[in-house]
Amino acid sequence: MxxxxxxxxxxxxxxxxxxxxxxxxxxxxxxxxxxxxxxxxxxxxxxxxxxxxxxxxxxxxxxxxxxxxxxxxxxxxxxxxxxxxxxxxxxxxxxxxxxxxxxxxxxxxxxxxxxxxxxxxxxxxxxxxxxxxxxxxxxxxxxxxxxxxxxxxxxxxxxxxxxxxxxxxxxxxxxxxxxxxxxxxxxxxxxxxxxxxxxxxxxxxxxxxxxxxxxxxDHKNKTNSRVELAEAIAYSYAKNEKVIIPAFAVERTQEILYSLYLLEKEGKLPADMPVYVDSPMAIKATEVFRKYPKYYDEETKAILESGGDPLDLTNLKFTPTTAQSQAINLTAGPAVVISASGMCNAGRIKHHLRHNLWRPGASVVFVGYQGKGTPGRRIVDGAEVIRIFGEEIAVKAKVFTIGGFSxxxxxxxxxxxxxxxxxxxxxxxxxxxxxxxxxxxxxxxxxxxxxxxxxxxxxxxxxxxxxxxxxxxxxxxxxHPRIDWDFLIAQTEGQLTTLRGRVEALQDKNWIDQTDLRDRLLEINKELLGLASEV
Missing domain, CATH: 3.60.15.10 (Ribonuclease Z/Hydroxyacylglutathione hydrolase-like)
Structure with missing residues (x-):
């Protein structure tokens, strides 16, 4: 074979x-x-x-x-x-x-x-x-x-x-x-x-x-992970801000709901704190999970038999429509927002990060693997600024990385x-x-x-x-196609030499045009600095 x-x-x-x-x-x-x-x-x-x-x-x-x-x-x-x-x-x-x-x-x-x-x-x-x-x-x-x-x-x-x-x-x-x-x-x-x-x-x-x-x-202990989730909730609840949880729509969202169900039973989920599942796919996937209880483990079956539902919460809200999703960030006060995608590279989670990542009292809780090159991975690795929808957003929210949910x-x-x-x-x-x-x-x-x-x-x-x-x-x-770094760097140096030779022409432009060109060059310099810092 x-x-x-x-x-x-x-x-x-x-x-x-x-x-x-x-x-x-x-x-x-x-x-x-x-x-x-x-x-x-x-x-x-x-x-x-x-x-x-x-x-x-x-x-x-x-x-x-x-x-x-x-x-x-x-x-x-x-x-x-x-x-x-x-x-x-x-x-x-x-x-x-x-x-x-x-x-x-x-x-x-x-x-x-x-x-x-x-x-x-x-x-x-x-x-x-x-x-x-x-x-x-x-x-x-x-x-x-x-x-x-x-x-x-x-x-x-x-x-x-x-x-x-x-x-x-x-x-x-x-x-x-x-x-x-x-x-x-x-x-x-x-x-x-x-x-x-x-x-x-x-x-x-x-x-x-x-x-x-x-x-x-190895992963962190599962019980400790639930404790960390409770800490994130308490942190942002006290500051009247939101807890943003990028989560894969299938399995991870349902596991987080189960964990919040357990926290609610333990009295660690504030009664007036809404929990939003803001992903149409996650909402539909949760219904599929409900359809197949025979695939659950024995502990979950026991909860169902006793009248409980580990996929439900007192203050749980599903937001399938775009208007309902947008309303979350227009509503003041603390909330838990579970949204996709899990690596922050698509979907509604990008909007929630744009609205909350720069807020010092907010929390971003990562509960799954973050692939190389994704926005989620850059946040986990300590980036101070993330570009979302063409806009640079400062990372001021408290970042929690909870490996036990993997x-x-x-x-x-x-x-x-x-x-x-x-x-x-x-x-x-x-x-x-x-x-x-x-x-x-x-x-x-x-x-x-x-x-x-x-x-x-x-x-x-x-x-x-x-x-x-x-x-x-x-x-x-x-x-692994070879990357010719010598050629690329020489090309960049050549462009800078060309620009240097046109300084007089730059100075002859009107002041407003000069400020626009200056800002573009500053952006290029910032990108080059960021590139060099990663090497």
């Missing part, structure tokens, strides 16, 4: 593992690449996936970094089946429509700007029509009910304990050279997580493709899950993680389990033969 890593290779987003065996071609996951502009360009490289040649996709869960390119595949020729669990199917109906709406709106915004400059119009990554076609291809499969997409492949979905309906996937493959099992962890959940069952246990695999998002550290297994939890595997000489691929964190985790695995660990690169092709060494091919120019 050959596998090509089309995403989540030394990065966290864009999960897609394309496989070929015999005359068959299929993939586990098809996620959107998220991060800086260079990473997001990968979403346009549809030709690398060869959509019309893919027979089917096996989707581990509904998060966009694992599913968000499916409509792009359909747009460019994919017509096969998309397998997923029933909750994932329902969540994808919400998330892919929402993603398509965002793609259309962003394309419209870009084109208005390009039209003013006489530039050629651009197309959205995909449209709502593409999303609707994609949804018609979804086929639900239950946990622990193996099926065969073709005779030489048996597939089994097992509970990954990450979000509602999330799965890791067992593939039993028969080839002329022998039979082997490959396991894809998807996003591996944590034990004792609110709402969700613990990850299932598996004991045998020849090849394990394991996520490594938090490969270099739905990803931490380092120790991943190692504990690995302890159950008993297959000798199992080969481990670390995916879905930043390279530094992967190297840390890989060294621990090699030392503790004496297993071979491989960290694949973007677009790498690996051939897997039972009992044989891995054969890998990496095109460095494709994975």
């Amino acid at each position: 050959k596998i090509q890593f089309l995403g989540a290779a030394k990065t966290v987003t864009g999960s897609c593992h394309m496989m070929e065996t015999g005359n068959h071609r299929f993939a586990v996951d098809c996620g959107m690449h998220q991060g800086n502009a260079e990473i997001e360009k990968r979403n346009l490289d549809t030709w690398k996936y060869k959509p019309s040649e893919v027979e089917f996709f096996l989707i581990t869960h509904a998060h966009i970094d694992h599913s968000g390119l499916l409509p792009r595949m359909v747009r460019d020729g994919f017509k096969g089946t998309i397998y997923c669990t029933p909750p994932t199917k329902d969540l994808l109906e919400i998330m892919l429509r929402d993603s398509a709406h965002i793609q259309e709106m962003e394309a419209e915004w870009r084109n208005k700007k390009r039209q003013r400059f006489g530039k050629e119009m651009t197309q959205p990554l995909y449209t709502m029509a593409d999303a609707e076609k994609t949804l018609s291809l979804l086929e639900a499969v239950e946990y622990n009910k193996p099926f065969k997409p073709f005779p030489e492949l048996e597939v089994n979905y097992m509970d990954a304990g990450h979000i509602l309906g999330s799965a890791f996937i067992e593939l039993c493959v028969q080839e002329a050279d022998g039979e082997f099992k490959a396991v894809f962890s998807g996003d591996l959940g944590r034990p004792d997580q609110l709402l969700i069952n613990d990850p299932s246990i598996i004991k045998d695999a020849h090849y394990l493709f394991m996520e490594s998002t938090y490969g270099d550290r 739905a990803h297994a931490g380092q120790s939890e991943m190692l504990e899950w690995l302890e159950h595997f008993t297959t000798p000489k199992m080969k481990i691929f670390l995916v879905h993680g930043e390279n530094k964190k992967q190297r840390t985790l890989g060294k621990l695995i090699e030392d503790k389990f004496n297993l071979e660990v491989h960290i694949p690169d973007y677009m790498e092709v690996c051939t897997m033969l039972p009992g044989q060494p891995l054969a890998t091919v990496v095109d460095e120019e494709v994975a």
Whole structure:
């Protein structure tokens, strides 16, 4: 079998593992690449996936970094089946429509700007029509009910304990050279997580493709995290300001609601403090969660049986419309605002940050992973100023980073899950993680389990033969195109030399024009200073 890593290779987003065996071609996951502009360009490289040649996709869960390119595949020729669990199917109906709406709106915004400059119009990554076609291809499969997409492949979905309906996937493959099992962890959940069952246990695999998002550290204690959330609420409540919580619409929003439910029971959520869920997708996702109580863990089922509802609060308000969302920031007084996106790079959360990030009494509470290049990551890393909607906003609010809410297994939890595997000489691929964190985790695995660990690169092709060494091919120019810094810096210096030679012409301009040009140069100087400070 050959596998090509089309995403989540030394990065966290864009999960897609394309496989070929015999005359068959299929993939586990098809996620959107998220991060800086260079990473997001990968979403346009549809030709690398060869959509019309893919027979089917096996989707581990509904998060966009694992599913968000499916409509792009359909747009460019994919017509096969998309397998997923029933909750994932329902969540994808919400998330892919929402993603398509965002793609259309962003394309419209870009084109208005390009039209003013006489530039050629651009197309959205995909449209709502593409999303609707994609949804018609979804086929639900239950946990622990193996099926065969073709005779030489048996597939089994097992509970990954990450979000509602999330799965890791067992593939039993028969080839002329022998039979082997490959396991894809998807996003591996944590034990004792609110709402969700613990990850299932598996004991045998020849090849394990394991996520490594938090490969270099453990999470904070869950109880302590709820205490920190209470501290953020108390801080801003006392100052009559708002608590802004950027949260992914699926799972994280519901876990925060559950935590606030527990705080309310403990008397740590002020009775007159409204809690807004300000994300149409999160509101719809919460209804999906309510639809599938059989997927809850035993503790949550017990609360429901006793008449409680961990997804409800006394002062909970849902704000599906734009007008209701805007009214939140027009209303004086403290409030908790849970909004998307979780990394602050899109959606309504940007408006709430614009209104509150500069207020010393406000709080911004990060409860999930912040990808490199995202506004959320820059705030967490200590940025003093953030650009939102073209405006520079000072970061004066108190920033809380609460790692205990993560739905990803931490380092120790991943190692504990690995302890159950008993297959000798199992080969481990670390995916879905930043390279530094992967190297840390890989060294621990090699030392503790004496297993071979491989960290694949973007677009790498690996051939897997039972009992044989891995054969890998990496095109460095494709994975990491060289950046000619000497040329770029020389080009910048050349522009400055040209400008220096035109100082007299600058001085001959009228005073108002000179002030405009001065301000533009000051902005350039500020950008260069910021760039230099990051090196």
